[in-house]
Amino acid sequence: MEDYVFKIVVIGDSAVGKTQLLGCFTPDEFFLDSKSTIGIEFQTRTVDIARHRVEAQIWDTAGQERYRAVTSAYYRGALNAMLVYDRTFDHVARWVAELRAHADKSIVVMLVGNKADLAGAAARRAVAADEADAFAEEQGLFFSEASALSGDNVERAFLTLLQEIHANVSRKKLEAVHRARSQGHQAVAR
Template sequence: MEEDYVFKIVVIGDSAVGKTQLLGRFTRDEFFLDSKSTIGIEFQTRTVDVARRRVKAQVWDTAGQERYRAVTSAYYRGALGAVLVYDITRRRTFEHAARWVDELRAHADKSIVVMLVGNKADLPRAVSADEAAAFAEEQGLFFSEASALSGDNVERAFLRLIEEIHANVSRKSLAAAEGVDGRGYGAAADVLLLKGTKLSLAEEISIMETSALKRASSCSCT
């Protein structure tokens, strides 16, 4: 079956917080004890049903090491959602969350939906859930704790994010169709591009160019 939408989601956070393991648990229900650090960018996909629509989540796993930050920042473009991961057993990774939020706001679309996830919830904690929830509320993020090892709450966290992205896209599409922002149907081009679009590393530039052409075409017809 064809998908109705493709949502690009980035998973970010410090190195060794379990980003790849969370992604593997969500997309393939797998966990590997000998997982190695991600080099650069990788992505995996999973298709889910949201509000009677088939949505393919294309989740990009970004390296957390400092030497890759300049490379990975370019790939925030086009992301509709982000999973910001910290390790509840390592307080430093939580303290760095604010820096990751700043980076998102500098490089990603202002309407991006962000889920803060405290991974390794099956282990003794160094960060309380209340403290993390307060930070998420202050920053306007959604929040969940999860365990990639046991699988607890992983599915729920990702599905909640996807549902919120779908709701956000639906609101933007409706507002554009009603001409709320003054640009009329031309403003819907970015949303309409999601339908059936297959994003990949090789196609990223082509997709962005296509989006620009669609915006220009839509504007010229209104």
């Protein structure tokens, strides 16, 4: 039985590799003939974090503009988001703005540059890692590069998200306990 269930939404433009990253993390498979996601797809994986069983419910959203109204409804209740880009950064700022408009204010977001295996091919990869990292820092996001094709850093990216939200949830529980204790002490003193 899980101690926590954390919802993660995976967002980004069409064909950046969101489904491939998810497939690499959940059933550990990569499909060369993957089709575009229509609407929303959903997968889970249970992991151990700080001696707790955590179920990651991962919602893979369609990147096409025509599905944007449907997918933004799935931001509600998400504690984590993974914003994926590949060769360019064209719409990343718009995705961040949309996420902030529809998601909980305490959502933990990781910017993931997928297809890191293309990093050596400058003509095919227009965004340098330091540029993406600077954008992530400016926006208060975590940053990682990954490759669903090779599997490099995929596990680490998802686990970093889950560990960070676990730390946030644990911190909030501890603060609530301290508040309750201090209110109890104040009631006794009166």
